[in-house]
Amino acid sequence: MSAFGSVFMPEMAISWFDGSQWSDTDVVSSDSLQLHPGAHVLHYSSTCFEGLKAFRHEDGSVKVFRMDKNISRLAQSSELLALPAFDEAVMADMIRDIVARFADEVPSPPGSMYIRPTHIGTEPAIGKAAVPSLTSCLYVLLSPVGDYFTGGDKALRLLLDDEGMRCPPHMGMVKSGGNYAGALQPIMKARAEFQADQVLFCPGGDVQETGAANFLLIDGNEIITKALDSSFLHGVTRDSILTLARDMGMDVQERELSVEELLERSARPGCEAALSGTAAVLTAVGTLIYQGKEYPVGNGGIGETTLRLRRALNDIQWGKADDTHGWLTSI
Protein backbone atom coordinates (compact mmCIF):
# COMPACT_ATOMS: atom_id res chain seq x y z
CA MET A 1 0.00 0.00 0.00
CA SER A 2 1.29 3.49 -0.86
CA ALA A 3 1.90 6.12 1.80
CA PHE A 4 -1.26 7.60 3.31
CA GLY A 5 -2.72 10.27 1.04
CA SER A 6 -0.44 9.76 -1.97
CA VAL A 7 -3.00 8.17 -4.30
CA PHE A 8 -5.79 10.36 -5.68
CA MET A 9 -8.98 9.83 -7.62
CA PRO A 10 -8.47 11.24 -11.14
CA GLU A 11 -11.05 14.02 -10.75
CA MET A 12 -11.95 16.63 -8.15
CA ALA A 13 -14.82 19.04 -7.52
CA ILE A 14 -13.88 22.72 -7.84
CA SER A 15 -15.42 26.18 -7.55
CA TRP A 16 -13.84 29.64 -7.99
CA PHE A 17 -14.73 32.93 -6.30
CA ASP A 18 -14.03 35.86 -8.64
CA GLY A 19 -14.36 38.61 -6.05
CA SER A 20 -18.13 38.86 -6.30
CA GLN A 21 -19.53 35.38 -6.91
CA TRP A 22 -18.81 31.68 -6.79
CA SER A 23 -18.76 29.73 -10.05
CA ASP A 24 -20.93 26.66 -10.47
CA THR A 25 -19.15 23.55 -9.24
CA ASP A 26 -17.09 21.85 -11.92
CA VAL A 27 -15.53 18.40 -11.97
CA VAL A 28 -12.02 18.57 -13.41
CA SER A 29 -8.86 16.50 -13.60
CA SER A 30 -7.18 16.34 -10.19
CA ASP A 31 -3.61 16.23 -11.47
CA SER A 32 -3.10 19.97 -11.86
CA LEU A 33 -4.43 23.36 -10.90
CA GLN A 34 -3.69 26.54 -12.78
CA LEU A 35 -2.58 29.34 -10.49
CA HIS A 36 -0.69 32.56 -11.03
CA PRO A 37 2.78 32.22 -9.43
CA GLY A 38 1.96 35.40 -7.54
CA ALA A 39 -1.18 33.88 -6.04
CA HIS A 40 -1.79 35.01 -2.46
CA VAL A 41 -1.73 31.44 -1.09
CA LEU A 42 1.77 30.79 -2.43
CA HIS A 43 3.25 33.79 -0.63
CA TYR A 44 1.10 34.52 2.40
CA SER A 45 -0.38 31.08 3.19
CA SER A 46 -4.03 32.00 2.76
CA THR A 47 -4.98 28.32 2.83
CA CYS A 48 -7.05 25.98 4.93
CA PHE A 49 -8.23 22.41 4.54
CA GLU A 50 -10.29 19.63 6.04
CA GLY A 51 -9.87 15.91 6.41
CA LEU A 52 -12.88 13.60 6.66
CA LYS A 53 -13.73 10.11 5.52
CA ALA A 54 -16.36 8.16 3.59
CA PHE A 55 -16.92 4.52 4.54
CA ARG A 56 -18.38 1.57 2.68
CA HIS A 57 -20.99 -0.39 4.62
CA GLU A 58 -21.74 -4.07 4.21
CA ASP A 59 -24.94 -3.34 2.25
CA GLY A 60 -22.82 -1.48 -0.31
CA SER A 61 -23.94 2.00 0.73
CA VAL A 62 -21.37 4.78 1.27
CA LYS A 63 -21.57 7.16 4.25
CA VAL A 64 -19.60 10.28 5.09
CA PHE A 65 -18.65 10.71 8.76
CA ARG A 66 -19.51 14.04 10.45
CA MET A 67 -19.54 16.00 7.23
CA ASP A 68 -21.39 19.02 8.66
CA LYS A 69 -18.90 19.48 11.47
CA ASN A 70 -15.97 19.42 9.06
CA ILE A 71 -17.65 21.87 6.70
CA SER A 72 -18.39 24.32 9.50
CA ARG A 73 -14.77 24.06 10.65
CA LEU A 74 -13.63 24.88 7.09
CA ALA A 75 -15.95 27.90 7.11
CA GLN A 76 -14.50 28.98 10.44
CA SER A 77 -10.91 28.51 9.23
CA SER A 78 -11.73 30.54 6.11
CA GLU A 79 -13.17 33.35 8.20
CA LEU A 80 -10.16 33.43 10.55
CA LEU A 81 -7.84 33.64 7.49
CA ALA A 82 -9.96 36.38 5.90
CA LEU A 83 -10.70 34.15 2.91
CA PRO A 84 -14.02 34.73 1.07
CA ALA A 85 -17.08 33.14 2.69
CA PHE A 86 -18.68 30.18 0.93
CA ASP A 87 -22.09 28.52 1.14
CA GLU A 88 -21.84 25.48 3.43
CA ALA A 89 -24.73 23.77 1.61
CA VAL A 90 -22.85 24.10 -1.68
CA MET A 91 -19.74 22.59 -0.06
CA ALA A 92 -21.89 19.68 1.16
CA ASP A 93 -23.12 19.11 -2.40
CA MET A 94 -19.55 19.25 -3.72
CA ILE A 95 -18.49 16.55 -1.26
CA ARG A 96 -21.57 14.37 -1.83
CA ASP A 97 -21.33 14.62 -5.62
CA ILE A 98 -17.63 13.86 -5.93
CA VAL A 99 -17.86 10.94 -3.46
CA ALA A 100 -20.90 9.60 -5.35
CA ARG A 101 -18.95 9.83 -8.60
CA PHE A 102 -16.23 7.59 -7.15
CA ALA A 103 -18.48 5.52 -4.87
CA ASP A 104 -17.27 2.29 -6.45
CA GLU A 105 -13.71 3.16 -5.43
CA VAL A 106 -14.46 3.61 -1.73
CA PRO A 107 -12.44 0.86 -0.01
CA SER A 108 -14.12 -1.54 2.41
CA PRO A 109 -13.20 -1.33 6.12
CA PRO A 110 -10.63 -1.00 7.51
CA GLY A 111 -9.98 1.19 4.45
CA SER A 112 -11.94 4.33 3.56
CA MET A 113 -12.05 7.26 1.15
CA TYR A 114 -10.20 10.23 2.65
CA ILE A 115 -11.81 13.53 1.58
CA ARG A 116 -9.70 16.70 1.46
CA PRO A 117 -11.68 19.95 0.93
CA THR A 118 -9.24 22.84 0.43
CA HIS A 119 -9.70 26.63 0.24
CA ILE A 120 -6.95 28.90 -1.13
CA GLY A 121 -6.51 32.61 -1.83
CA THR A 122 -5.82 32.98 -5.56
CA GLU A 123 -5.43 36.71 -6.15
CA PRO A 124 -2.16 37.47 -7.97
CA ALA A 125 -1.08 40.25 -5.63
CA ILE A 126 2.30 40.00 -3.91
CA GLY A 127 1.76 43.48 -2.51
CA LYS A 128 -1.02 42.08 -0.31
CA ALA A 129 1.07 40.74 2.58
CA ALA A 130 -1.26 42.50 5.00
CA VAL A 131 -4.43 42.48 2.88
CA PRO A 132 -6.79 39.53 2.19
CA SER A 133 -7.05 37.84 -1.20
CA LEU A 134 -10.19 39.03 -2.98
CA THR A 135 -10.46 35.84 -5.02
CA SER A 136 -10.24 32.21 -3.98
CA CYS A 137 -10.72 28.61 -5.02
CA LEU A 138 -12.38 25.69 -3.23
CA TYR A 139 -11.71 22.13 -4.30
CA VAL A 140 -12.36 18.64 -2.97
CA LEU A 141 -9.75 15.92 -3.50
CA LEU A 142 -10.33 12.23 -2.81
CA SER A 143 -7.71 9.74 -1.71
CA PRO A 144 -8.51 6.06 -1.04
CA VAL A 145 -6.70 4.89 2.10
CA GLY A 146 -6.04 1.46 3.57
CA ASP A 147 -5.69 0.32 7.15
CA TYR A 148 -3.63 2.88 9.01
CA PHE A 149 -2.48 0.17 11.40
CA THR A 150 -1.02 -2.37 8.96
CA GLY A 151 2.56 -3.18 9.76
CA GLY A 152 1.87 -3.30 13.45
CA ASP A 153 -0.06 -1.21 15.84
CA LYS A 154 2.74 0.10 18.04
CA ALA A 155 2.35 2.51 20.92
CA LEU A 156 3.89 5.88 20.04
CA ARG A 157 6.77 7.75 21.65
CA LEU A 158 6.05 11.44 22.26
CA LEU A 159 8.56 14.14 23.14
CA LEU A 160 7.05 16.70 25.55
CA ASP A 161 8.05 20.22 24.49
CA ASP A 162 7.21 22.84 27.12
CA GLU A 163 9.35 25.58 25.60
CA GLY A 164 8.19 26.00 22.01
CA MET A 165 4.70 26.03 20.61
CA ARG A 166 3.10 24.43 17.58
CA CYS A 167 1.84 27.74 16.18
CA PRO A 168 0.85 31.23 17.36
CA PRO A 169 -1.96 30.89 19.95
CA HIS A 170 -4.56 32.67 17.81
CA MET A 171 -3.92 30.24 14.90
CA GLY A 172 -4.35 26.99 16.80
CA MET A 173 -7.97 26.36 15.82
CA VAL A 174 -7.33 27.12 12.12
CA LYS A 175 -6.54 24.10 9.94
CA SER A 176 -4.08 26.10 7.88
CA GLY A 177 -0.99 25.10 5.91
CA GLY A 178 1.56 27.36 7.56
CA ASN A 179 0.95 25.78 10.97
CA TYR A 180 2.27 22.44 9.70
CA ALA A 181 5.38 23.71 7.94
CA GLY A 182 6.17 25.77 11.02
CA ALA A 183 6.07 22.72 13.31
CA LEU A 184 8.37 20.58 11.15
CA GLN A 185 11.73 21.60 12.63
CA PRO A 186 10.88 20.66 16.23
CA ILE A 187 9.31 17.38 15.05
CA MET A 188 12.34 16.47 12.90
CA LYS A 189 14.65 17.28 15.79
CA ALA A 190 12.60 15.09 18.14
CA ARG A 191 12.80 12.22 15.66
CA ALA A 192 16.55 12.54 15.21
CA GLU A 193 17.51 13.10 18.85
CA PHE A 194 14.97 10.98 20.73
CA GLN A 195 13.53 8.60 18.11
CA ALA A 196 10.21 10.19 19.04
CA ASP A 197 7.25 9.70 16.69
CA GLN A 198 5.69 13.08 17.46
CA VAL A 199 6.09 16.16 19.61
CA LEU A 200 3.43 16.85 22.23
CA PHE A 201 3.39 20.64 22.47
CA CYS A 202 2.93 21.83 26.07
CA PRO A 203 3.58 25.58 25.99
CA GLY A 204 4.37 26.81 29.50
CA GLY A 205 3.63 23.31 30.86
CA ASP A 206 0.05 23.24 29.46
CA VAL A 207 -0.50 19.91 27.63
CA GLN A 208 -1.96 20.84 24.24
CA GLU A 209 -1.68 18.59 21.15
CA THR A 210 0.78 17.16 18.63
CA GLY A 211 1.48 18.41 15.10
CA ALA A 212 -1.74 16.96 13.69
CA ALA A 213 -3.63 15.11 16.43
CA ASN A 214 -5.28 15.81 19.79
CA PHE A 215 -4.05 14.26 23.02
CA LEU A 216 -6.17 12.30 25.52
CA LEU A 217 -5.11 10.90 28.89
CA ILE A 218 -7.12 7.90 30.09
CA ASP A 219 -6.76 7.05 33.76
CA GLY A 220 -9.18 4.35 34.85
CA ASN A 221 -12.68 5.75 34.35
CA GLU A 222 -11.37 9.29 33.80
CA ILE A 223 -10.55 10.76 30.41
CA ILE A 224 -8.74 14.09 30.52
CA THR A 225 -8.02 16.50 27.67
CA LYS A 226 -7.53 20.22 27.23
CA ALA A 227 -10.76 22.27 27.16
CA LEU A 228 -11.50 24.00 23.84
CA ASP A 229 -9.86 27.39 23.37
CA SER A 230 -8.43 29.14 20.31
CA SER A 231 -4.90 27.79 20.86
CA PHE A 232 -5.37 24.29 19.42
CA LEU A 233 -7.32 22.38 16.77
CA HIS A 234 -10.82 21.28 17.76
CA GLY A 235 -10.71 17.74 16.45
CA VAL A 236 -13.89 16.06 15.28
CA THR A 237 -12.42 12.73 16.39
CA ARG A 238 -11.71 14.22 19.84
CA ASP A 239 -15.35 15.30 20.08
CA SER A 240 -16.60 11.90 18.87
CA ILE A 241 -14.41 9.92 21.28
CA LEU A 242 -15.42 12.11 24.23
CA THR A 243 -19.09 11.64 23.30
CA LEU A 244 -18.68 7.85 23.14
CA ALA A 245 -16.75 7.90 26.43
CA ARG A 246 -19.66 9.76 28.07
CA ASP A 247 -22.07 7.19 26.56
CA MET A 248 -19.98 4.47 28.26
CA GLY A 249 -20.30 6.25 31.59
CA MET A 250 -16.74 7.53 31.70
CA ASP A 251 -15.84 10.70 33.62
CA VAL A 252 -14.89 13.10 30.81
CA GLN A 253 -12.83 16.07 31.98
CA GLU A 254 -12.16 18.91 29.53
CA ARG A 255 -9.75 21.07 31.48
CA GLU A 256 -6.13 22.18 31.80
CA LEU A 257 -3.68 19.31 32.17
CA SER A 258 -0.16 20.17 33.31
CA VAL A 259 3.00 18.28 32.35
CA GLU A 260 3.46 17.58 36.05
CA GLU A 261 0.03 15.94 36.43
CA LEU A 262 0.49 14.07 33.15
CA LEU A 263 3.78 12.50 34.29
CA GLU A 264 2.41 11.77 37.75
CA ARG A 265 -0.69 9.99 36.41
CA SER A 266 1.23 8.19 33.64
CA ALA A 267 3.26 6.31 36.22
CA ARG A 268 0.10 4.68 37.59
CA PRO A 269 -0.53 1.13 36.42
CA GLY A 270 -3.46 1.01 34.01
CA CYS A 271 -2.98 4.58 32.85
CA GLU A 272 -3.28 5.10 29.07
CA ALA A 273 -2.70 7.91 26.62
CA ALA A 274 -3.79 8.30 23.01
CA LEU A 275 -3.76 10.64 20.01
CA SER A 276 -7.01 11.28 18.15
CA GLY A 277 -7.46 12.36 14.54
CA THR A 278 -9.32 11.39 11.37
CA ALA A 279 -6.37 9.56 9.80
CA ALA A 280 -5.32 7.42 12.77
CA VAL A 281 -8.65 7.42 14.67
CA LEU A 282 -7.20 6.72 18.15
CA THR A 283 -3.53 5.75 18.45
CA ALA A 284 -1.99 4.58 21.71
CA VAL A 285 0.89 6.49 23.27
CA GLY A 286 3.31 4.23 25.16
CA THR A 287 6.17 6.51 26.15
CA LEU A 288 6.61 10.16 27.09
CA ILE A 289 10.04 11.75 26.86
CA TYR A 290 10.69 14.82 29.00
CA GLN A 291 13.96 16.57 29.74
CA GLY A 292 15.93 13.60 28.42
CA LYS A 293 14.12 11.03 30.55
CA GLU A 294 11.65 8.38 29.39
CA TYR A 295 8.36 7.79 31.18
CA PRO A 296 6.29 4.76 30.17
CA VAL A 297 2.53 5.40 30.21
CA GLY A 298 0.99 2.60 32.33
CA ASN A 299 2.56 -0.58 31.03
CA GLY A 300 3.96 1.19 27.96
CA GLY A 301 1.76 -0.72 25.54
CA ILE A 302 -1.63 -0.31 23.90
CA GLY A 303 -4.37 0.27 26.46
CA GLU A 304 -7.63 -1.65 26.63
CA THR A 305 -9.81 1.45 26.96
CA THR A 306 -8.04 3.01 23.97
CA LEU A 307 -8.92 -0.08 21.92
CA ARG A 308 -12.49 -0.15 23.22
CA LEU A 309 -13.08 3.51 22.31
CA ARG A 310 -11.46 3.08 18.90
CA ARG A 311 -13.64 0.05 18.20
CA ALA A 312 -16.80 1.90 19.32
CA LEU A 313 -16.01 4.71 16.86
CA ASN A 314 -15.09 2.32 14.02
CA ASP A 315 -18.28 0.32 14.61
CA ILE A 316 -20.40 3.42 13.95
CA GLN A 317 -18.27 4.47 10.97
CA TRP A 318 -18.43 0.96 9.48
CA GLY A 319 -22.18 0.52 10.05
CA LYS A 320 -21.75 -2.21 12.66
CA ALA A 321 -23.34 -0.18 15.48
CA ASP A 322 -26.33 2.16 15.48
CA ASP A 323 -25.54 5.73 14.49
CA THR A 324 -27.28 7.08 17.59
CA HIS A 325 -25.75 10.56 17.28
CA GLY A 326 -26.63 11.05 13.60
CA TRP A 327 -22.99 11.28 12.49
CA LEU A 328 -23.32 9.57 9.10
CA THR A 329 -24.48 11.25 5.87
CA SER A 330 -25.69 9.10 2.99
CA ILE A 331 -24.46 10.08 -0.42
Ligand SMILES: *Cc1c(COP(=O)(O)O)cnc(C)c1O
Ligand atom coordinates in the same frame (compact mmCIF):
# COMPACT_ATOMS: atom_id res chain seq x y z
C1 LIG B 1 -6.74 17.74 11.86
C2 LIG B 1 -6.07 17.95 13.16
C3 LIG B 1 -6.47 17.30 14.34
C4 LIG B 1 -7.52 16.23 14.36
O1 LIG B 1 -8.74 16.69 13.92
P1 LIG B 1 -9.85 15.65 13.43
O2 LIG B 1 -11.01 16.50 13.10
O3 LIG B 1 -10.09 14.72 14.55
O4 LIG B 1 -9.28 14.94 12.24
C5 LIG B 1 -5.86 17.66 15.53
N1 LIG B 1 -4.86 18.55 15.56
C6 LIG B 1 -4.42 19.16 14.45
C7 LIG B 1 -3.33 20.15 14.56
C8 LIG B 1 -5.00 18.87 13.22
O5 LIG B 1 -4.55 19.45 12.11
